[in-house]
Amino acid sequence: MKLGRFIVIEGLEGAGKSTVCGLVATALTQAGISEVLQTREPGGTQLGEQLRLLIQQGLPDEPLQATAELLLLYAARAQLVEQVIKPALARGAWVVGDRHDLSTQAYQGGGRGIAEQVLNSLRDAVLGPFRPDLTLYLDISPAKGLQRVAQRGSFDRMEQESLLFFQRVRARYLALATDDPQIVIVSAEHSRAQIAQQIQQIITTWLSRN
Ligand SMILES: Nc1ncnc2c1ncn2[C@@H]1O[C@H](COP(=O)(O)OP(=O)(O)OP(=O)(O)O)[C@@H](O)[C@H]1O
Ligand SMILES: [Mg+2]
Structure with a gap:
């Protein structure tokens, strides 16, 4: 039995996901929701955080194969959904996720070129019918997103991908978001204040309708 709601924030590197997760959590708390939990993917469990390090840093002498990367991401997601998200929703907490399954559709599908059929069957096997109640996709050009990341520090393994790679990821995000009424596209290139x-x-309107 699910009592809480699962809201996911998606977007490219530097789109402002972590910033927006905090804003959404604050908005929910101010709206009177007593328990709001923030999660991030990959991560959020002991297994997930170890896999996050591996996925972010890679291995010194061995490139990570695209399908291996895909399976590591789903291992982390399976652990997080079963161990943290579903129990939280069942006790009435609301969960704000920094990335979830749409990231895999966009990065491993659009970016790495893994067939949608493969992604969909893995998703069905790992998640079954479990889906977010609302997804905010923060849309930003790869150049602008990476510029923000660069100001913060050095690039991790994924952030070192080419602009072309991120253009494919963005195109897939936009295609999936446009097709899905549960996903809201937010232009992420505005100032922090405008985005806030x-x-x-968006949250106030959504709460009034749900
Ligand atoms: N609207 C904005 N305008 C300018 N800078 C911003 C804006 N929102 C966030 N930033 C800054 O850009 C950087 C990236 O933001 P943030 O960490 O929230 O993005 P992210 O999508 O979580 O990034 P990552 O993919 O690396 O986790 C941070 O340094 C943040 O302070
Ligand atoms: Mg972040």
Whole structure:
């Protein structure tokens, strides 16, 4: 039995996902929701955090194969969903996720070129019918997103991919978001203040309808 709601924030590197997760959590708390939990993917469990390190850093002398990367991401997701997200939703907590399954559709599908059929069968096997209640996709050009990341520090394994790779990821995000009424596209290139206002408005409107 699910009492809480699962809201996911998606987007490219530097789109502002972590910033927006905090804004959404604050908006939910202010709306009177007593327990709001933030998660991140990959990560959020002991297994997930170890896999996150592996996925971010890679291995010194061996490139990570695309399908191996895919399976590591799903191993982390399986652990997080079963161990943390579902129990939280069952006790009435609301969960705000920094990335979830849409990232895999966009990065491993659009970016790495893994067939949608493969992704869909893995998703069905790992998640069954489990889906977020609302997804905010923060849309930003790869150049702008990576510029923000660069200002923060050095690039991890994924962030070292080419602009072309991230353009494919963005195109897949947009295609999937446009097809799905549960996903709201938010332009992420505005100022922090403008985005904060927009997020507050989207959450307030969504809460009033759900
Ligand atoms: N609207 C904005 N305008 C300018 N800079 C921003 C904006 N939102 C966030 N930032 C800054 O850009 C950087 C990336 O933001 P943030 O960490 O929230 O993005 P992210 O999508 O979580 O990134 P990552 O994919 O690396 O986790 C941070 O340094 C953040 O302070
Ligand atoms: Mg982040």
